Amino acid sequence: xxxxxxxxxxxxxxxxxxxxxxxxxxxxxxxxxxxxxxxxxxxxxxxxxxxxxxxxxxxxxxxxxxxxxxxxxxxxxxxxxxxxxxxxxxxxxxxxxxxxxxxxxxxxxxxxxxxxxxxxxxxxxxxxxxxxxxxxxxxxxxxxxxxxxxxxxxxxxxxxxxxxxxxxxxxxxxxxxxxxxxxxxxxxxxxxxxxxxxxxxxxxxxxxxx
Numbered sequence: 001x002x003x004x005x006x007x008x009x010x011x012x013x014x015x016x017x018x019x020x021x022x023x024x025x026x027x028x029x030x031x032x033x034x035x036x037x038x039x040x041x042x043x044x045x046x047x048x049x050x051x052x053x054x055x056x057x058x059x060x061x062x063x064x065x066x067x068x069x070x071x072x073x074x075x076x077x078x079x080x081x082x083x084x085x086x087x088x089x090x091x092x093x094x095x096x097x098x099x100x101x102x103x104x105x106x107x108x109x110x111x112x113x114x115x116x117x118x119x120x121x122x123x124x125x126x127x128x129x130x131x132x133x134x135x136x137x138x139x140x141x142x143x144x145x146x147x148x149x150x151x152x153x154x155x156x157x158x159x160x161x162x163x164x165x166x167x168x169x170x171x172x173x174x175x176x177x178x179x180x181x182x183x184x185x186x187x188x189x190x191x192x193x194x195x196x197x198x199x200x201x202x203x204x205x206x207x208x209x210x
Contacts, residue, residue, distance in 0.1 A: 009110035
């Protein structure tokens, strides 16, 4: 099963990708995580990506597609994978097709911008292990401290309110058109995202016939 999850920043793609991946026994490929790892390591790719991500802008296609192509070529992707965070534009979708990276299903998690803003501005990330929390939906046991490693919880630069609004504008301008792209290929399913996590997971699994 080769699957793409589409949706605005903060729509819950990462959470759902982890759940569905565990159910299907395939890896999740999160371009956001790959890029953030590169940033932490101070690599050339990471430094290039950081300037764009901090402003809520899209990372250049050549960086993203190269990372994805290399990742799906690994042995653990032989039986399928879930792509989270890419493609974000029609050119990226076309570049993936040209690179031989094809998909069985594309699921779009639908959710209003107002809900997204509330979710993302309350998100906190561990500076040590990268675990994610939310001040109301998924708070740590101790305020500001990671449950797993005791690291400090911080707000990512791209979760600041003004950056969230910028990212949503970019999403609507650049990424939403992907629904038409994959709809024409007969691969698109829409899932309502403003409901409990378990219900969304069931809806996604039903949509892909799993």
